[in-house]
Amino acid sequence: MTVLVAAAVIRRRGAPEVLLTQRMRGAHLAGKWEFPGGKVEPDEDPRAAVARECAEECGVTIEVGELVDVTFHAYPGKSVLLLFYDAWLTSGEVQHLGVADHRWVLPSHLDDYDLPPADRPLVAKLKARGEGRCPHCAAE
Numbered sequence: 001m002t003v004l005v006a007a008a009v010i011r012r013r014g015a016p017e018v019l020l021t022q023r024m025r026g027a028h029l030a031g032k033w034e035f036p037g038g039k040v041e042p043d044e045d046p047r048a049a050v051a052r053e054c055a056e057e058c059g060v061t062i063e064v065g066e067l068v069d070v071t072f073h074a075y076p077g078k079s080v081l082l083l084f085y086d087a088w089l090t091s092g093e094v095q096h097l098g099v100a101d102h103r104w105v106l107p108s109h110l111d112d113y114d115l116p117p118a119d120r121p122l123v124a125k126l127k128a129r130g131e132g133r134c135p136h137c138a139a140e
Contacts, residue, residue: 007037
């Protein structure tokens with residue numbers, strides 16, 4: 001069975017860091033750091049799913065942008081098709097409603113975190129984009 005998951009590469013406007021959240025104890029891949037998001041429900045738009053998941057798990061409102069990457073990973077017992085979207089924090093402070101912890105991390109430091117295998121391919125792409133201002137904010 002393949003599960004469709006949508007995740008966000010969230011930045012604060014004008015800042016280069018991206019948001020990582022830590023999976024809660026008892027969850028699949030407990031303790032690992034990941035880009036926030038979650039399972040897309042049947043007939044749900046993946047952009048709506050990632051915004052919903054960020055609100056439910058972190059208490060934040062985000063603006064979802066373009067698709068950044070798509071990865072597939074086969075875990076024992078299930079496979080994951082993961083859609084990563086650029087996103088920007090529009091309101092709220094990160095809360096730990098459905099996550100154990102969070103960090104704002106420069107792309108060059110993402111390798112310092114224990115990420116799930118499905119998230120790893122995105123790291124090289126983010127590092128290649130650099131640590132400058134986010135592309136969405138370039139005109140500001």
